[in-house]
Amino acid sequence: MKLMHVADLHLDSPFVGLSKQHPAMQQYLIKAPYQAFERCVSIAINQAVDVFVIVGDVYDSERQTIYAQHFFIEQLRRLQKADIPVVLSHGNHDYLDLERKPVAYPDNVYLFDSGDVVSKDLSLKSGETVRFYGFSYTKRWVNDRKIEQFPNNPSDTTYTIGCLHGAIDAKQTEKGNYAPFSVEELKAKGYDYWALGHIHQAEILSEVPLVQYSGTIQGRHRHELGDKGAFLVEIKPNQPIKNQFISLASIVWQQAEIDCRSEWQASELIQQATQVLHNYQAESEASQQSYLITLVLNNAQRLSFELQEQIDCGELLLALSESVHDTPFVVITKIIQQRHIVGEPFEYDVALKDSFAAASIELEEGDLYQRIMADLFQHSTMKQWLSDFAKDEQLKEQLNISAKQLMIQSIGFETEEVDHED
Numbered sequence: 001m002k003l004m005h006v007a008d009l010h011l012d013s014p015f016v017g018l019s020k021q022h023p024a025m026q027q028y029l030i031k032a033p034y035q036a037f038e039r040c041v042s043i044a045i046n047q048a049v050d051v052f053v054i055v056g057d058v059y060d061s062e063r064q065t066i067y068a069q070h071f072f073i074e075q076l077r078r079l080q081k082a083d084i085p086v087v088l089s090h091g092n093h094d095y096l097d098l099e100r101k102p103v104a105y106p107d108n109v110y111l112f113d114s115g116d117v118v119s120k121d122l123s124l125k126s127g128e129t130v131r132f133y134g135f136s137y138t139k140r141w142v143n144d145r146k147i148e149q150f151p152n153n154p155s156d157t158t159y160t161i162g163c164l165h166g167a168i169d170a171k172q173t174e175k176g177n178y179a180p181f182s183v184e185e186l187k188a189k190g191y192d193y194w195a196l197g198h199i200h201q202a203e204i205l206s207e208v209p210l211v212q213y214s215g216t217i218q219g220r221h222r223h224e225l226g227d228k229g230a231f232l233v234e235i236k237p238n239q240p241i242k243n244q245f246i247s248l249a250s251i252v253w254q255q256a257e258i259d260c261r262s263e264w265q266a267s268e269l270i271q272q273a274t275q276v277l278h279n280y281q282a283e284s285e286a287s288q289q290s291y292l293i294t295l296v297l298n299n300a301q302r303l304s305f306e307l308q309e310q311i312d313c314g315e316l317l318l319a320l321s322e323s324v325h326d327t328p329f330v331v332i333t334k335i336i337q338q339r340h341i342v343g344e345p346f347e348y349d350v351a352l353k354d355s356f357a358a359a360s361i362e363l364e365e366g367d368l369y370q371r372i373m374a375d376l377f378q379h380s381t382m383k384q385w386l387s388d389f390a391k392d393e394q395l396k397e398q399l400n401i402s403a404k405q406l407m408i409q410s411i412g413f414e415t416e417e418v419d420h421e422d
Helices: 023-046 066-081 173-177 183-188 266-287 305-312 315-320 350-365 368-378 380-385 387-391 393-411
Strands: 002-006 051-055 086-089 109-111 118-123 129-134 159-165 193-197 203-206 210-213 229-234 242-247 251-259 290-298 330-338
Touching: 002 023, 002 193, 023 066, 023 229, 023 251, 051 129, 051 159, 051 193, 086 129, 086 159, 183 203, 183 210, 193 203, 251 266, 266 290, 266 305, 266 315, 266 330, 305 315, 305 330, 315 330
Parallel strands: 002 051, 051 086, 086 109, 129 159, 159 193, 193 210, 251 290, 290 330
Antiparallel strands: 002 229, 118 129, 203 210, 229 242
8 A cells, every 4th residue: 555644734824924025935935835735646646646645734724715725625636536535634723613514525535524533444446445543623722632532453454544633742731732642652552554743844753663744845934944745655564664755845944054253254254154055056956946044153252243233133134135036046034143152241240240140030030021022022913923922932032042142242241152062
């Protein structure tokens, strides 16, 4: 049996973060998930797969545009014409609203149409049979351990496959909102294969049995680095599973680093950044994929304070920006200054040291951060498109560190760089 395992299409992703800086690029990004899924369907047809499996989050939200719905149905019909059945579940982003009229999917679609774990049996052209177990989200969050509803393999069919859109158990409380499970629980069920969705990075959790996330088909922002795609899986009785990652993303997010030197001025920094662009342009020509680069300036504290301020104001990014007229393209979309400073410059003055420590605690643990950022977070645009930023602990931590480091530098004390060799 040969199957295509795909998840987290996120059709209708708005990609609003680049709308002002690179409006043309935003349009390419909006189209990218559609192009990736259409390519995935074409590969599945060319490979004559027996089953096409989609494990949740077809759309980016529970309310979809007409275009996205029409596009998705048309791709399912392409698979129908090729006589390829589709096993489909809905995830936390595109959860099923049971009060709405159900979507009329083509006859080749086997939909998990409730929040309960149920089975779907298929007979393949080879005469083999396969049973899929799965469920769909019927609300944004699923705190239940759905894995407990999956039965042990009854061995009634040639193959048994689990479809689960969820997150591995973790200490982070938010992980428990998405049908939490452990790898050991999956393995204990005795299935031939587990097709997972929800995590946007392709990852193999177990080799035997094969348990894996296919990841998303197109990275949506700078934190979703690297190529994205799907898995082509071939299973035969009593033989090792053949597993092939299929690249689908037309636009790839990457991160590049430059180690700054104290003697550098603007021209040297631009020269180094331009070299990064040239390297990725060569890679882009070979892969025919576009690249969006986050440029990290390590040891940025070595640069002059004036140059650091100019970079923070976006002047370096503006100097490196290029117009996007065609694909493939390579663009630096963000520059991050990474400063490595030991913040102990106030040892000579106990009062100043205590004041700095108190301000740091207030910034980290009090309501100072929320008060400072309140106007930004309450802005209508932020509330509509980037409401999660107000709860982003990673953003808060990064801004707090940057604020303290800039304050230390602005006072003009000699600081010692952190030794990362220890």
